[in-house]
Amino acid sequence: MADQALPQLAPRELCTGCGACMSGCPKGAIHMLPDREGFRYPTVTDACIQCGLCSYICPVLKQRERRSAPAVFAAWNPDEKTRRASTAGGVFALLADYVLEGGGVVFGAALDEELRVRHVAVTSPAELPSLLGSKPIQSDMGDSYQRVKRYLEQGRRVLFSGTPCQVDGLYRFLGEYPENLLTADVLCRGVSSPGVWERLVRSIAYVKRKRPVAVSFYTKLSGAKDRRFRVRFEDGSLFDAPYDKSELGRGHRRGLFLRASCHNCPYVSTHRPGDLSLGQFKGLPKDFHPQEQKAGISLLLVNTARGAQAVDVLPLKKVRRTLEEAVAGNPALSEPVSAPEERAVFFNAFAQQPFQQVRNRFLAPLAYQAGKQRLRLPGLLRRKAPAERSPKQTKPPKEPRTVREPKKEKRSLWKKR
Numbered sequence: 001m002a003d004q005a006l007p008q009l010a011p012r013e014l015c016t017g018c019g020a021c022m023s024g025c026p027k028g029a030i031h032m033l034p035d036r037e038g039f040r041y042p043t044v045t046d047a048c049i050q051c052g053l054c055s056y057i058c059p060v061l062k063q064r065e066r067r068s069a070p071a072v073f074a075a076w077n078p079d080e081k082t083r084r085a086s087t088a089g090g091v092f093a094l095l096a097d098y099v100l101e102g103g104g105v106v107f108g109a110a111l112d113e114e115l116r117v118r119h120v121a122v123t124s125p126a127e128l129p130s131l132l133g134s135k136p137i138q139s140d141m142g143d144s145y146q147r148v149k150r151y152l153e154q155g156r157r158v159l160f161s162g163t164p165c166q167v168d169g170l171y172r173f174l175g176e177y178p179e180n181l182l183t184a185d186v187l188c189r190g191v192s193s194p195g196v197w198e199r200l201v202r203s204i205a206y207v208k209r210k211r212p213v214a215v216s217f218y219t220k221l222s223g224a225k226d227r228r229f230r231v232r233f234e235d236g237s238l239f240d241a242p243y244d245k246s247e248l249g250r251g252h253r254r255g256l257f258l259r260a261s262c263h264n265c266p267y268v269s270t271h272r273p274g275d276l277s278l279g280q281f282k283g284l285p286k287d288f289h290p291q292e293q294k295a296g297i298s299l300l301l302v303n304t305a306r307g308a309q310a311v312d313v314l315p316l317k318k319v320r321r322t323l324e325e326a327v328a329g330n331p332a333l334s335e336p337v338s339a340p341e342e343r344a345v346f347f348n349a350f351a352q353q354p355f356q357q358v359r360n361r362f363l364a365p366l367a368y369q370a371g372k373q374r375l376r377l378p379g380l381l382r383r384k385a386p387a388e389r390s391p392k393q394t395k396p397p398k399e400p401r402t403v404r405e406p407k408k409e410k411r412s413l414w415k416k417r
């Protein structure tokens, strides 16, 4: 592309990585390649004939049509086991069952054998568990948009679920709202870097000296408030930590390695691209179905008539609530996460330093980091001789336990997901 102008695509800080431009290019001239932060961005190659289609498709360069305000429900799946495997109230599983039972296809995010997050198509209920539960990492769309199109052309019904930017990307790629397509976007305030996740998986394998084979990011141990990050290894043992105290959780919660576009996201609003939107209903009154709140209640937004038709036939428990209440309890409808100053520092280190150092510097418990920081400031604090140091300063923090999986839980927790 040395002597010809590049087609106009979203500026880097706004590009969501939805991949619609790549999928729509008639010459296969766009490749989605990871940058130094580990996120995929479009790269235009010499095969480009400057037809302009990618610029036309890119959702960031278009204004979305306004819709009327959504209908709001607190909703949950009456099946306890499915709800335990889901992040919120298990509404997605019911929607997916409904489409699969009618011979349709369901697209959503799953972990592959290398524990990378990818969008996949599921055609039978036996495969559905792989889609359940949120994965906080940006999923790789691959050729999902083209596959959705092919299934629709075959007359199959399709449920496509994903982040709002992925749902919008699909509509821009298709250029229409096909009758057989139903979409569900998840409420979302950011996806973590697939590159950082890949390095974390490798370093977990290195430290534990065994291969991780499955991960659950938000296992509900005793209920929706007790979220566990769990890694299962090939020998059957488990690494188990509260999500917020896992390295991934610490970095995620501080917004250290979210995609740049997430800090300026136009989808963090009540103006949604999907027929339905799924989130966690936060801020419900304490006396509103307390047992159900403990198990997790979904926030369900019905954005279109098609979405309303689907919801009407689901065996859901649902109660109408107000949009004001939903917005008050959930910043994923009103306010993107601002980028912390440390983000740039983190990614500079990520690009230049061995990952083990990056881990210790940014993802270890804060007390440990503060201790290390003090030891590194010779001008301000005299570095103490080893004999003077308290055990707290010299000892690295205790890693969360690696535990043997209790026999009773084995099946339900790690049933093929």
Ligand SMILES: Cc1cc2nc3c(=O)[nH]c(=O)nc-3n(C[C@H](O)[C@H](O)[C@H](O)COP(=O)(O)OP(=O)(O)OC[C@H]3O[C@@H](n4cnc5c(N)ncnc54)[C@H](O)[C@@H]3O)c2cc1C
Residues within 6 Å of the ligand: 085, 086, 087, 088, 089, 090, 091, 092, 093, 107, 108, 109, 117, 131, 132, 133, 134, 135, 136, 137, 138, 139, 161, 162, 163, 184, 186, 187, 188, 189, 190, 191, 278, 279, 280, 281, 298, 299, 330, 332
């Ligand atoms: C990255 C991310 C951030 C989120 N942030 C919030 C938030 O701030 N507030 C809130 O209320 N809800 C948030 N959610 C949504 C919430 O966690 C649940 O996914 C949603 O409520 C659906 O819950 P469920 O119980 O019905 O189904 P679940 O079984 O929990 O969810 C499965 C659905 O999530 C989709 N999914 C899972 N991981 C990904 C991924 N990486 N990329 C795209 N789609 C994915 C699957 O395709 C499937 O549609 C987020 C979800 C994701 C993926």
Ligand code: SF4
Residues within 6 Å of the ligand: 007, 024, 025, 026, 027, 028, 029, 030, 044, 047, 048, 049, 050, 051, 052, 053, 054, 055
């Ligand atoms: S301008 Fe046309 S050929 Fe070039 S990258 Fe975009 S879609 Fe492909």
Ligand code: SF4
Residues within 6 Å of the ligand: 009, 010, 014, 015, 016, 017, 018, 019, 020, 021, 022, 042, 057, 058, 059, 060, 169
């Ligand atoms: S279509 Fe998606 S991936 Fe391509 S430039 Fe636009 S936002 Fe980025």
Ligand code: SF4
Residues within 6 Å of the ligand: 016, 163, 164, 165, 166, 188, 189, 190, 191, 259, 261, 262, 263, 265, 266, 267, 268
């Ligand atoms: S926060 Fe916005 S840009 Fe980021 S993944 Fe979610 S919808 Fe896409």
